[in-house]
Amino acid sequence: MSGHSHQEHSGExxxxxxxxxxxxxxxxxxxxxxxxxxxxxxxxxPASAYDIADNLSQARGKRVAPNTVYRILDLFVRTNLANRIESANAFLVNTHPGCHHDCIFLICDDCGKATHLDDERVTGALREAGRDAGFADVRPVVELRGLCEDCAN
Structure with a gap:
C-alpha cells in the first residue's frame, strides 16, 4: 500500500x-x-443518477430530470468530487475532494457497498503499461468485485 495520505471529510x-x-x-x-x-x-x-433525481424530485416537490443530474455528476467526476463505479453505472462521493489519485474500488456483490483503497504500485504499473502501449493521459479504473467482510461472515 502506498504512503499516500489524504484528508477524509464528512458532513458540512x-x-x-x-x-x-x-x-x-x-x-x-x-x-x-x-x-x-x-x-x-x-x-x-453507489447511487445512480436516477436514484438521485428521484430523491431530489421528492424533496423539492418538482421533477428533477435525470439528464440534469447526469451532467452534474459528470462534472463532479471530471473535477474529482465523485467517482464513477463503471460496473454499476453509479456514482460514489469522493470523501477527499481535491486529492487526485487513482482509486481501486472494492464492490460487494451482495450488499452493494463500495470502498476504495490506494495502491500506487498497482495503478502506477497500469499507467505505465498504458503509456508503453502508446496511450496518453492514462487513468486507471480498477474495480474488484467480491464479498465484503460483513457479507462473507
Whole structure:
C-alpha cells in the first residue's frame, strides 16, 4: 500500500471541501450542484443518477430530470468530487475532494457497498503499461468485485 495520505471529510466539512474544490477548478457551486452533491454524499452505496433525481424530485416537490443530474455528476467526476463505479453505472462521493489519485474500488456483490483503497504500485504499473502501449493521459479504473467482510461472515 502506498504512503499516500489524504484528508477524509464528512458532513458540512465535506460540502465545504467539495465547494472549494469545484470553485478552485473555475466552476460555480450552484444550488442544484450542492443538492446533487449532498444527496450523493447521503448514500453509503453507489447511487445512480436516477436514484438521485428521484430523491431530489421528492424533496423539492418538482421533477428533477435525470439528464440534469447526469451532467452534474459528470462534472463532479471530471473535477474529482465523485467517482464513477463503471460496473454499476453509479456514482460514489469522493470523501477527499481535491486529492487526485487513482482509486481501486472494492464492490460487494451482495450488499452493494463500495470502498476504495490506494495502491500506487498497482495503478502506477497500469499507467505505465498504458503509456508503453502508446496511450496518453492514462487513468486507471480498477474495480474488484467480491464479498465484503460483513457479507462473507
Amino acid at each position: 466539512d465535506l460540502l465545504a471541501a467539495a465547494q472549494n474544490a469545484l470553485t478552485g477548478n473555475g466552476e460555480q457551486w450552484t444550488g442544484m450542484r450542492e443538492a446533487v452533491f449532498a444527496e450523493l454524499a447521503r448514500h453509503e452505496i
